[in-house]
Amino acid sequence: MEDITIKKIRRVLSYKGREDLSDLLRHSTSELSESSTFGSRWYSRLSTFEIKSHPLTQNKLDKLAKEDIEEIKNAVLVIFPLKDNEPEITEITFYPDFDIEAHDLVEVKELERISFDYIHEQIRKCNDKIAEKDFDGAITSARNLIESICLFILESKTSEKHEYDGNMVKLYKAVASILHMSPGDYEDDYLKQILSGVFSIINGVSGLRNNYSDSHGSSPSKAVYRIDERHSILTVNLAKTISEYLFLSFEKSAK
Known part of the structure; x- marks a missing residue:
């Protein structure tokens, strides 16, 4: 099944007319790493959001224009708005994940x-x-x-x-x-x-x-x-x- 958070991010991208970016993240997974350091809001925690993709997909992500990467990052921030006592996303990273099965990728x-x-x-x-x-x-x-x-x-x-x-x-x-x-x-x-x-x-x-x-x-x-x-x-x-x-x-x- 699709990663729930990735599905929400793709929904935002699609709504903004970026079906191409939405499709690119179709098989990706995500991980939210929260630190113990408080952020700018009341009890918000400085956090890193990781998007992990199959190496073939990661290669395509690496070739995206800066503006396209910003579109994805902005979609992440829509899902994680700045709130009290919630994760405060300060960094969004992209990694290849060699554990993702390749059989569902259409190449x-x-x-x-x-x-x-x-x-x-x-x-x-x-x-x-x-x-x-x-x-x-x-x-x-x-x-x-x-x-x-x-x-x-x-x-x-x-x-x-x-x-x-x-x-x-x-x-x-x-x-x-x-x-x-x-x-x-x-x-x-x-x-x-x-x-x-x-x-x-x-x-x-x-x-x-x-x-x-x-x-x-x-x-x-x-x-x-x-x-x-x-x-x-x-x-x-x-x-x-x-x-x-x-x-x-x-x-x-x-x-």
């Missing part, structure tokens, strides 16, 4: 081995999360699968490294254009409807994950809606179908 390089077996293994992980009643997590993993396959295809076809900005719809449109999967590429009206439906599903999965899943927090002014099991199952099955379709289209384009 394009994994997809050098892309196959139906890979897709089905990721879907199995989604279904495991559903069985554990982690419906938000299942939706996040389902989207990650589509994103990672799209990134792999895009980089394979263009022979260029792409920096993903988190816009899943834009990513899918780029891949659909390269693989001739857009509705406009076909004359048959029914096939056009089906392909238009795929675009709608991509938009829906993207919006559902952005608004409700554990990858993004809800606006503080919005009522929190918990994803229902049936919607989680539907989303995962749609992700499986689209991922297989993407893979088959990519294989055909290589022949």
Whole structure:
């Protein structure tokens, strides 16, 4: 399960329009180290807040601009406001954590081995999360699968490294254009409807994950809606179908 404090921080980042930073901290953990030294408020304790991430994620954090790091730090301070008899955050640090499992991290390089077996293994992980009643997590993993396959295809076809900005719809449109999967590429009206439906599903999965899943927090002014099991199952099955379709289209384009 996601670190509770990190989840709150990511919620703040998402609300401020920084989904990219929110996604970057998805698998991170946190630790609050309180000292015995009193701070500027009544019985507040000078404290250090540590954000620990997988080394691959830490490498990306190290490359962030100073302004982006400040965004993350400001989000931490929103969660830990200066109050009497509370931790007073005076330092925020970032560390690589080699104990964090890498299997949940979606890296394009994994997809050098892309196959139906890979897709089905990721879907199995989604279904495991559903069985554990982690419906938000299942939706996040389902989207990650589509994103990672799209990134792999895009980089394979263009022979260029792409920096993903988190816009899943834009990513899918780029891949659909390269693989001739857009509705406009076909004359048959029914096939056009089906392909238009795929675009709608991509938009829906993207919006559902952005608004409700554990990858993004809800606006503080919005009522929190918990994803229902049936919607989680539907989303995962749609992700499986689209991922297989993407893979088959990519294989055909290589022949």
